[in-house]
Amino acid sequence: MMEVRQATAPASAETATTAELRGRYLVDDLFADGEVRAVYTHEDRMVLAGAVPAGTGPLALPTPDQLRAEHFLERRELGVVNVGGPGEVLVDDEPHALGTLDGAYVGRGRRVAFRGDGARFYLVSAGAHADHGVAVFRRDEVEPVELGDQRGASVRRLYRYVWGPGGHPSCQLQLGVTVIAEGSVWNTMPPHRHDRRTEVYLYTQLADDARVLHVLGEPGRTRHLWVRDGEAVISPSWSVHAGAGTGPYAFVWAMAGENTDYGDLDPVALEAL
Numbered sequence: 364m365m366e367v368r369q370a371t372a373p374a375s376a377e378t379a380t381t382a383e384l385r386g387r388y389l390v391d392d393l394f395a396d397g398e399v400r401a402v403y404t405h406e407d408r409m410v411l412a413g414a415v416p417a418g419t420g421p422l423a424l425p426t427p428d429q430l431r432a433e434h435f436l437e438r439r440e441l442g443v444v445n446v447g448g449p450g451e452v453l454v455d456d457e458p459h460a461l462g463t464l465d466g467a468y469v470g471r472g473r474r475v476a477f478r479g480d481g482a483r484f485y486l487v488s489a490g491a492h493a494d495h496g497v498a499v500f501r502r503d504e505v506e507p508v509e510l511g512d513q514r515g516a517s518v519r520r521l522y523r524y525v526w527g528p529g530g531h532p533s534c535q536l537q538l539g540v541t542v543i544a545e546g547s548v549w550n551t552m553p554p555h556r557h558d559r560r561t562e563v564y565l566y567t568q569l570a571d572d573a574r575v576l577h578v579l580g581e582p583g584r585t586r587h588l589w590v591r592d593g594e595a596v597i598s599p600s601w602s603v604h605a606g607a608g609t610g611p612y613a614f615v616w617a618m619a620g621e622n623t624d625y626g627d628l629d630p631v632a633l634e635a636l
């Protein structure tokens with residue numbers, strides 16, 4: 364089952380109702396036991412999905428009709444992050460174990476399935492013209508980038524899995540995980556945009572009664588979404604993306620578009636907000 368979302372114009376965010384904003388940018392129903400649920404956004408043709416094998420044996424990545432393909436990765440590449448308990452991603456039947464917040468990259472042309480009771484796999488896919496192999500990223504083996512400061516309540520660790528020059532190659536996809544330090548609240552502060560790429564954040568590790576206030580829109584006319592655990596937000600290339608949590612959280616960030624250069628971003632000064 365795959366829902367399709369159309370691309371949107373910057374000005375429309377300013378006048379959208381709360382329900383319209385949520386319907387366009389928030390993805391709130393990705394994870395269901397024994398299912399793969401997907402959303403196709405026309406923003407850089409990214410697909411985001413949730414796969415929850417739930418002890419049912421291997422759960423294969425299906426091929427939604429909208430892809431008009433023999434199999435899901437016929438013309439696509441895939442990023443995977445496990446946001447649940449331990450599990451395995453099977454690539455052409457070869458198992459790769461992923462613990463909580465570990466990630467994987469699967470290049471074009473391969474067949475993928477998922478296994479593990481308690482595992483919840485978050486998937487992000489972009490169009491691909493070449494096969495860049497398979498890689499597994501264990502969060503505790505990746506050197507984090509330390510960001511933020513205590514005065515700004517923004518201390519966090521950014522783990523880069525697929526991120527362009529110096530990282531594992533990809534056609535379009537960039538992928539990683541950011542974990543907010545205890546006592547801090549902000550991600551991506553000061554914020555930025557990147558005119559050449561779309562970005563999607565999947566918020567995870569939030570308590571049931573916690574929320575992230577996610578900021579989106581053009582800098583001078585931002586809006587917000589209240590986001591729960593396991594929900595994702597689509598940021599078109601014109602939109603800032605930043606958030607503050609009411610409790611501890613982490614998020615998976617993923618981008619696709621014109622280039623794979625993580626450092627190619629357009630900072631937004633706080634004075635512009």
Ligand SMILES: O=C(O)C(=O)C[C@H](O)C(=O)CO
Pocket residue numbers: 510519521540541550551552557562604616628
């Ligand atoms: O906390 C942060 O800062 C991030 O994680 C930033 C994301 O990686 C991002 O938005 C990259 O464009």
